[in-house]
Amino acid sequence: MYLHKELETMTRPEIEKLQLERLQKTVRHCMNSPFYKKRFEENNLKPEDIQTLDDLRKIPFTTKQDLRDTYPFGIASVPLEKATRLHSSSGTTGNPTVILHTQKDLDEWANAVARCLHMVGLRPTDVFQNSSGYGMFTGGLGFQYGAERLGMLTVPAAAGNTKRQIKFMTDFGTTAVHAIPSYAARIYEVMQELGVDPRRDTKLKTLIIGAEPHSEEQRRRIEEMLGVKAYNSFGMSEMCGPGVAFECTEQNGLHIWEDYYIVEIVNPETLEPVAEGEVGELVLTTINREAMPLLRYRTRDLTRVLPGECPCGRHHKRLDRMKGRSDDMIILKGVNIFPIQIETILLQFKELSTDYLITLETVDTNDEMTIEVELNDMFTDDYARLQSLTREITRQLKDEILVTPRIKLMPKGALPKSEGKAVRVKDLRKTY
Ligand code: ADP
Ligand code: ZN
Numbered sequence: 001m002y003l004h005k006e007l008e009t010m011t012r013p014e015i016e017k018l019q020l021e022r023l024q025k026t027v028r029h030c031m032n033s034p035f036y037k038k039r040f041e042e043n044n045l046k047p048e049d050i051q052t053l054d055d056l057r058k059i060p061f062t063t064k065q066d067l068r069d070t071y072p073f074g075i076a077s078v079p080l081e082k083a084t085r086l087h088s089s090s091g092t093t094g095n096p097t098v099i100l101h102t103q104k105d106l107d108e109w110a111n112a113v114a115r116c117l118h119m120v121g122l123r124p125t126d127v128f129q130n131s132s133g134y135g136m137f138t139g140g141l142g143f144q145y146g147a148e149r150l151g152m153l154t155v156p157a158a159a160g161n162t163k164r165q166i167k168f169m170t171d172f173g174t175t176a177v178h179a180i181p182s183y184a185a186r187i188y189e190v191m192q193e194l195g196v197d198p199r200r201d202t203k204l205k206t207l208i209i210g211a212e213p214h215s216e217e218q219r220r221r222i223e224e225m226l227g228v229k230a231y232n233s234f235g236m237s238e239m240c241g242p243g244v245a246f247e248c249t250e251q252n253g254l255h256i257w258e259d260y261y262i263v264e265i266v267n268p269e270t271l272e273p274v275a276e277g278e279v280g281e282l283v284l285t286t287i288n289r290e291a292m293p294l295l296r297y298r299t300r301d302l303t304r305v306l307p308g309e310c311p312c313g314r315h316h317k318r319l320d321r322m323k324g325r326s327d328d329m330i331i332l333k334g335v336n337i338f339p340i341q342i343e344t345i346l347l348q349f350k351e352l353s354t355d356y357l358i359t360l361e362t363v364d365t366n367d368e369m370t371i372e373v374e375l376n377d378m379f380t381d382d383y384a385r386l387q388s389l390t391r392e393i394t395r396q397l398k399d400e401i402l403v404t405p406r407i408k409l410m411p412k413g414a415l416p417k418s419e420g421k422a423v424r425v426k427d428l429r430k431t432y
Contacts, residue, residue: 113146138241253318
């Protein structure tokens with residue numbers, strides 16, 4: 001059984017002491033990586049130059065492009081025969097990226113995920129069902145090994161086949177499910193079709209939701225629908241996968257495990273650190289990895305470190321709910337908009353479901369935004385009511401995003417559903 005209580009409850013000085021030791025070790029180890037060896041030489045840097053945690057800033061950033069340029073194995077710090085697994089991103093926008101793991105890396109990853117699951121109250125008596133795709137997507141094997149490490153009965157249901165997914169939940173007495181937030185909403189829809197009442201017919205109590213940006217409103221909806229507590233889980237393949245940062249039972253930010261990662265938040269343009277508590281790009285350094293440590297990796301995810309202490313007593317820093325990736329930002333009529341801002345407004349309307357699609361297109365020479373959003377069950381033919389609802393949604397959105405979108409209310413189930421991460425934005429604009 002897994003328990004690392006002493007690591008979870010370290011004080012700040014203890015965390016920082018361990019971080020410096022692990023950082024220095026990691027940097028020395030990185031000199032086995034052809035990529036980092038060259039980087040250090042080009043910058044006249046030596047591992048001995050890292051004497052304090054602040055010295056980390058002497059090291060250049062590592063980017064997704066660096067991973068692509070060195071595809072597949074050029075950043076690795078171990079010879080290939082030491083690696084026991086690789087994961088790879090989808091590669092839709094160029095060379096895929098590859099992350100290598102040694103057996104020790106996989107063990108440590110399972111420990112991190114187990115720690116997260118334990119933190120939200122899961123125990124070996126729980127039955128954990130994972131609705132992630134298995135294979136290259138790290139949400140599959142990542143949660144599988146973590147849940148097993150904790151000693152739970154683990155059901156690798158994998159993605160899709162929602163009816164079977166629900167049958168497993170009822171038959172096996174599933175108490176905890178890991179699902180992408182958009183898929184959690186889908187599970188509920190299908191339960192309704194099947195006449196399954198999650199409160200009456202299942203033992204569900206915990207949901208782990210993550211892998212895609214979602215609003216607080218979305219979380220509350222999911223909790224209400226399924227009668228569970230839903231905890232936000234953040235991770236990415238480059239940092240192993242799930243298990244990087246996770247909410248505790250306070251649900252007020254995601255503790256990032258600082259015995260595995262050093263956190264920096266930088267201004268994505270100047271690359272300078274932002275002031276404490278400000279939003280910027282999350283930059284992570286892995287300090288507990290063997291096969292492929294990454295130094296100052298620019299994640300492109302935007303968030304901030306929450307000020308203050310968490311009442312749970314853990315001193316590991318807390319990240320705010322992700323605002324999205326810097327590349328998710330929509331620029332429309334010169335205004336910067338994050339899809340999550342739109343979601344936050346939409347879900348305040350109880351008439352609306354959690355499914356929506358933002359389309360950007362050029363009409364004549366103007367760029368316009370259309371938001372299609374599904375109505376809840378209470379779909380009505382009352383034209384006047386739908387019109388006033390549309391007006392109210394438009395008004396509130398305009399206040400938030402400063403441009404006026406066109407709102408299309410759709411009957412439930414009308415929007416396309418995806419089994420993986422939800423597609424929320426379609427950009428069909430012409431570029432002149
Ligand atoms: P891909 O890059 O193909 O989406 P990953 O599974 O590695 O593959 O995705 C990691 C990314 O998913 C993160 O960088 C982040 O943008 C997003 N993500 C993961 N967890 C969350 C979360 N809890 N909230 C918001 N975004 C998340
Ligand atoms: Zn906490």
